[in-house]
Amino acid sequence: MNSLKGKRALVTGGASGIGAAVTRELASLGAVVAIHYHSSVKKAEQIVSEIQASGQEAFAFQADLTSESEVKRLFSCLREKWDALDILVNNAGDLVGRHSLEEMDTEFYRRVWQVNLDSFFFVTREAIPLLKKAKEASIVNLASLAGRKGGHAGSIMYSAAKGAILTLTRSLSTELAPFGIRVNAVAPGLILGSRFHEIHTTEESKRQTIATIPLGRAGTCEDVARAVAFLASEYNGFITGATLDINGGVYMA
Numbered sequence: 001m002n003s004l005k006g007k008r009a010l011v012t013g014g015a016s017g018i019g020a021a022v023t024r025e026l027a028s029l030g031a032v033v034a035i036h037y038h039s040s041v042k043k044a045e046q047i048v049s050e051i052q053a054s055g056q057e058a059f060a061f062q063a064d065l066t067s068e069s070e071v072k073r074l075f076s077c078l079r080e081k082w083d084a085l086d087i088l089v090n091n092a093g094d095l096v097g098r099h100s101l102e103e104m105d106t107e108f109y110r111r112v113w114q115v116n117l118d119s120f121f122f123v124t125r126e127a128i129p130l131l132k133k134a135k136e137a138s139i140v141n142l143a144s145l146a147g148r149k150g151g152h153a154g155s156i157m158y159s160a161a162k163g164a165i166l167t168l169t170r171s172l173s174t175e176l177a178p179f180g181i182r183v184n185a186v187a188p189g190l191i192l193g194s195r196f197h198e199i200h201t202t203e204e205s206k207r208q209t210i211a212t213i214p215l216g217r218a219g220t221c222e223d224v225a226r227a228v229a230f231l232a233s234e235y236n237g238f239i240t241g242a243t244l245d246i247n248g249g250v251y252m253a
Helices: 017-028 041-053 068-081 106-133 145-149 156-179 195-200 203-210 221-232
Strands: 008-011 032-037 058-062 087-090 138-142 182-188 243-246
Touching (some): 008 017, 017 087, 032 041, 058 068, 068 106, 087 221, 106 138, 138 156, 138 221, 145 156, 156 182
Parallel strands (some): 008 087, 138 182
């Protein structure tokens, strides 16, 4: 994989779970990493210290990405440090909770959309001017196997939101191609160590899912991070609008 030395990367939700693994992977390849976090301040500070101790540069920003004004504030701070952005990793998102459509209230429906799609919209829109200045930039969006298959019981709105991310990735890749900006996605399956499955997936459900995976194991956050780093790297200059499935062979598009 090509070095990302000197590349400027923003990772949303970059302080825990998959986001933290992505942050560390990009930094290990030489990128300067801006770590967004919402509430994981101690984890963000720990990763910044860890990366700086290794001789690389990193810093952290706090923001609620469901708030347009807070996203604008985040990018105002970012522009004080950088005049361009090479890599955007849209990692922030959450299931929020499990509800069937029949029992779901409007407030919950809108919250899932805010966390997974409003945040994507606000961040990506603000990032585009900085990405254009980088000339050859890359956006990597975190989707989900749920967006491919529809998800498990109670995840209907989350699955719909992740399906929308897959479509937005394809649409945005065409829109931004004239500016040399590549847009791709990854769709992880069962990833142990991620915040999502720690909170929303039972041990029994994990065992049942692992039993169906051809490779015979669950994924790790590092499995996802390596794929994100590949899509962000200079070696994939002709790959755009693609989704890389990371699920051990349980689903093949």
